[in-house]
Amino acid sequence: MESYGCTYNHADARRLEAILEGLGCTLTGPDEADAVVINTCTVIGATERKMLRRMAAFADRDLYVTGCMPLVQMELIRSVCTPHVIRPDEIHERYGGVDSRGAGAIGVVQVASGCVGRCSYCITRLARGRLKSAPAEEVLDAVRSLVASGAYEIQLTGQDVAAWGLDLGESLPGLLQEIAEIPGRFAVRLGMMHPASVLGILDALIDAYASDKVFRFLHLPVQSGSDAVLERMQRGYRAADVVGIVDAFRERYPDMMISSDFITGFPGETDEDFRQTVDLLWRAAFVKVNITRYSRRPGTPAAALKNLPERVRTERSGALLRQANRIYDRYNERWIGRETPVVATEKHAPGSTVCRNPCYLNVVVEEDLPFGFSGRAVIVENRRHYVVGELVRQV
Structure with a gap:
């Protein structure tokens, strides 16, 4: 399964994964897959063109498309492939939450x-x-x-x-x-x-x-x-x-x-x-x-x-x-040198953990912390799209 676009769209993909797993399916790589699902986005032209390229790449497979694109651009999709369509509201009805x-x-x-x-x-x-x-x-x-x-x-x-x-x-x-x-x-x-x-x-x-x-x-x-x-x-x-x-x-x-x-x-x-x-x-x-x-x-x-x-x-x-x-x-x-509460929420690289402070500041702590870990960190470095923090104590 490939998913693109906003948080809402990616949430649809995760719900669809859960539905399919409940039906006995297993998520795997494209080479081993019996079926391919592409959860589409079409918010701008560049994204639309990427969607068409991905659909064309799997046109000879058992292909399913969902997301925004089949709701408004089905004729364009049919210009590169003839997939099955899963409407987002069908995902919502089947998932039930x-x-x-x-x-x-x-x-x-x-x-x-x-x-x-x-x-x-x-x-x-x-x-x-x-x-x-x-x-x-x-x-x-x-x-x-x-x-x-x-x-x-x-x-x-x-x-x-x-x-x-x-x-x-x-x-x-x-x-x-x-x-x-x-x-x-x-x-x-x-x-x-x-x-x-x-x-x-x-x-x-x-x-x-x-x-x-x-x-x-x-x-x-x-x-x-x-x-x-x-x-x-x-x-x-x-x-x-x-x-x-x-x-x-x-x-x-x-x-x-x-x-x-x-x-x-x-x-x-x-x-x-x-x-x-x-x-x-x-x-x-x-x-x-x-x-x-x-x-x-x-x-x-x-x-x-x-x-x-x-x-x-x-x-x-x-x-x-x-x-x-x-x-x-x-x-x-403005955060450099300040101490702030942090909670571990994600991992993007080995040996480091992504944390958030109360203002949702992206604080990377260069330690392997369990998800949900709470502590306090001093912000020591600005790396533009995130800051680096050093733990001072656990809460």
């Missing part, structure tokens, strides 16, 4: 699919449809189950986590308060939250982050710092709204890690529009920024707009990344 175990001490809960937005460039909303929130008790049961199985980091995922409950007459802050009352040792990492959805619950959401069972981490995809571009994107907010959200969180939690997504070279973006994006990046001091060059997606309103030259999109992407790297370094360096 919203939780899945990730690597290490991580558990994932899919709190909602779809969104309430109308972004002009987004093909994912065409694939996943309108918002469908998981009932609160189903989410709470999933968290309880994952904590009982030994998960420490509980990732709540969806296309827009902040919109959870809008279709049920409920809201995310209330859900977080109920999660915080669940016994056990764990912390929740909230997934991507659309700024327009955050604005409607801002004060209550900030209060919900006061719990020790919520990482002080916010993923706020902004996409542009230009109001003119945001309007063409149909994002439903202005740059000043983003500044207001960031300032409100940082006033309460000064060390809070706030990440974002940006699209460079959206149709009609001028040099001044891009300058405003750079200004917003610095004003908000976003840490961990996902930058993509605009990519026309079929069936979206923005597909009718005239593309900027690829050279312009590429240059702006590189320029924004260079600025973002300076912000990463500045955020990490």
Whole structure:
């Protein structure tokens, strides 16, 4: 099985693995496999092209495809292969829950699919449809189950986590308060939250982050710092709204890690529009920024707009990344010499362990620690995308 895309999509893959194992299947390498499953993503053109190459590579095999791509681009898929299709909602119906175990001490809960937005460039909303929130008790049961199985980091995922409950007459802050009352040792990492959805619950959401069972981490995809571009994107907010959200969180939690997504070279973006994006990046001091060059997606309103030259999109992407790297370094360096609580959650290399602190800072400890280990570490080195910590004592 090959899986691509967002946390939500990878959670679908893990659930599908569990279903297939229950039917007597064994996960193995592509050379030994009787069947191949590709869980697709089509968020940008480069990813779409990669999906087509992977499907073509297994076109002579017993091939199954799932994820977003078969929901909106089946004719394109049939141009390279004729696979079986597994719809994501079939996975959800068969699995019967919203939780899945990730690597290490991580558990994932899919709190909602779809969104309430109308972004002009987004093909994912065409694939996943309108918002469908998981009932609160189903989410709470999933968290309880994952904590009982030994998960420490509980990732709540969806296309827009902040919109959870809008279709049920409920809201995310209330859900977080109920999660915080669940016994056990764990912390929740909230997934991507659309700024327009955050604005409607801002004060209550900030209060919900006061719990020790919520990482002080916010993923706020902004996409542009230009109001003119945001309007063409149909994002439903202005740059000043983003500044207001960031300032409100940082006033309460000064060390809070706030990440974002940006699209460079959206149709009609001028040099001044891009300058405003750079200004917003610095004003908000976003840490961990996902930058993509605009990519026309079929069936979206923005597909009718005239593309900027690829050279312009590429240059702006590189320029924004260079600025973002300076912000990463500045955020990490403020931690140097400080002592912070850490919990071991993942392993990426022998002899070292990935830990998280309360702000979700990526702290690598160069020791082999068991998952769930709690201790305190002094931050001694900045390596841009993570910091190095030395343990001072165990808790």
